[in-house]
Amino acid sequence: MKALDGVRILDFTHVQSGPTCTQLLAWFGADVIKVERPGVGDATRKQLVDVPGADSLYFTMLNHNKRSITLNTKTKEGKEVLERLVKSCDVLVENFAPGALDRMGFGWERIQELNPRMIMASVKGFGPGKYEDCKVYENVAQCAGGSASTTGFLDGPPVVTGAQIGDSGTGLHLALGIVAALFQREKSGRGQKVLAPMQDGVLNLCRVKLRDQQRLAAGPLKEYSQYGEGIPFGEATPRAGNDSGGGQPGRILKCKGWESDPNAYTYFITQAAAWEKVCDVIGEPEWKTKPGYATPPERLDKLNEIFERIEQWTMTKTKFEVMDICNPLDIPVGPILSMKEIMEDEGLQATGTIVKVDHPERGAYYTVGCPIKMSDSPVEVERSPLLGEHTEEILRDVLGYTEEELQAVAGSGAIGDLPRAAE
Ligand SMILES: CC(C)(COP(=O)(O)OP(=O)(O)OC[C@H]1O[C@@H](n2cnc3c(N)ncnc32)[C@H](O)[C@@H]1OP(=O)(O)O)[C@@H](O)C(=O)NCCC(=O)NCCS
Numbered sequence: 001m002k003a004l005d006g007v008r009i010l011d012f013t014h015v016q017s018g019p020t021c022t023q024l025l026a027w028f029g030a031d032v033i034k035v036e037r038p039g040v041g042d043a044t045r046k047q048l049v050d051v052p053g054a055d056s057l058y059f060t061m062l063n064h065n066k067r068s069i070t071l072n073t074k075t076k077e078g079k080e081v082l083e084r085l086v087k088s089c090d091v092l093v094e095n096f097a098p099g100a101l102d103r104m105g106f107g108w109e110r111i112q113e114l115n116p117r118m119i120m121a122s123v124k125g126f127g128p129g130k131y132e133d134c135k136v137y138e139n140v141a142q143c144a145g146g147s148a149s150t151t152g153f154l155d156g157p158p159v160v161t162g163a164q165i166g167d168s169g170t171g172l173h174l175a176l177g178i179v180a181a182l183f184q185r186e187k188s189g190r191g192q193k194v195l196a197p198m199q200d201g202v203l204n205l206c207r208v209k210l211r212d213q214q215r216l217a218a219g220p221l222k223e224y225s226q227y228g229e230g231i232p233f234g235e236a237t238p239r240a241g242n243d244s245g246g247g248q249p250g251r252i253l254k255c256k257g258w259e260s261d262p263n264a265y266t267y268f269i270t271q272a273a274a275w276e277k278v279c280d281v282i283g284e285p286e287w288k289t290k291p292g293y294a295t296p297p298e299r300l301d302k303l304n305e306i307f308e309r310i311e312q313w314t315m316t317k318t319k320f321e322v323m324d325i326c327n328p329l330d331i332p333v334g335p336i337l338s339m340k341e342i343m344e345d346e347g348l349q350a351t352g353t354i355v356k357v358d359h360p361e362r363g364a365y366y367t368v369g370c371p372i373k374m375s376d377s378p379v380e381v382e383r384s385p386l387l388g389e390h391t392e393e394i395l396r397d398v399l400g401y402t403e404e405e406l407q408a409v410a411g412s413g414a415i416g417d418l419p420r421a422a423e
Contacts, residue, residue: 067393
C-alpha cells in the first residue's frame, strides 16, 4: 500500500515545474495520467537530446511512474475524452501559460460543473497582479523572487543558482498544496483551486533574505563579510558571496588538488562553539585566548585573515580528509561534491536517492529517486512512459470505452496515431 493509493491525477503538466509535482505524487502512489499532444508530447521529450531518437533525460528524469495518453484537447472528440477524464480524476495539475486552460474550454467553473470534487492545481509564473499574464521560466522566477539579487559576490553581478528553485521548488510547493487539499476534501467533500506562483515559491525559499532586509533598519548586518571589511551597506539585502546565512562565519576554501580539480573545495564554518578546536586543528592554539581573536565579535574584522590561515591548512588535505578530521570534533564542514561524485555515491544509491533505471529506447540511466522517505509507503522508481504508450489502456480501463467508441475516437484523429507499444 502507498500513501496516495486510489488518488487519480489528470496530469496536464509540461517542462519541469508541473512534472516535478506530479512525479512526486506518483511516487506517493497516485495514478498519474499525463495528457500530451499527439505526435508532439511534452516539449522536453526532444530537448537536450543525448541519444538520437530516444526521449531525453530532461523528460525521463521528470516523468517516472506516470502513464501517457495522447489527446488533442482542441478537437470536439478530444474535449469529450477530456471531460470523461475530468469526471474520473481527483486532481487536475497544470502549468500552462496563463489563460490556456480557459481558452481550451476547461476553466475552473467548467471543471467544477463536471466534477465538484476536483482539485485544480496550477503553477504560474506570478500570482494575481500586474505580471499575471507573463510566461515564466526558471531563471526569470529566480530573479523575480529575490534569489538572484542576493546571490553572488558583492563586487559582481546578480547570479542564478543551479538548484532549480523556480521550477522544481515550485513543483514541491504545489505538491504540498494538493495533498493538503485532498485532506480537506475528506471533510468538506469539495475540491478547490490550488495555485503556486513561481515568484512566491522562490521568495519563500529566500525568506531569510527578507529577514535581513528588515534587519538593515537596525544597523549593518554584522555576520556579512562586508561588515568586517568596512564596506557600507546599501538600501537592500546585499549579495553575501559564500557567507553562511545563520550568523556563523563560513567560507568555501581550497583543498588539496584545487589547481586541477574545480571541486577540490570545502565549506568551513567557524562556529563559535567549535572555535577552540578550529584553533588546535589549524595549529594556532594561541588564538583561543589572544585578544582580538578569542570572541566572535572581536573576530569580525579579521575574518579574511582567519579564513586565509584555515585555508593554508585545508590546502594540505583533500576535502574528504578535512571532513574526516573535522567531523569528530564537531567543526561543521562540507565537501563540495561534483555531480559525478554524487552520481557514483554508494550511500545515495543504497537509499534509493540515486537510482539506475532501464529504458527501452535509451538503455540504463541514472536518476534522482524520491528524496522523501516514508516508512509505510515504499517507492519503486519506474521508467517514464513513451508518448501515448497508455492511450488505449486508459480509454478502456479508466474511462470504460467500448471497442466501438475506441474506434470512433481513434478515427477522429483526436488521439493521434495508434499508441506505441512498449518493449
Ligand atoms: C512554460 C511556458 C512558458 C511554456 O509556454 P508554451 O510553450 O508557449 O506553452 P503553453 O503553456 O502556452 O501552451 C501552448 C499551447 O498548447 C496547447 N496545448 C497544450 N496541450 C495540448 C493538447 N493536449 N491538445 C491541444 N492543445 C494543447 C495549449 O492549450 C496552448 O494553446 P493556446 O496558446 O492556444 O492557449 C508556459 O506554459 C508557462 O508560463 N507556464 C506557467 C509557468 C511555468 O510552469 N513555467 C515553468 C515551466 S518549467
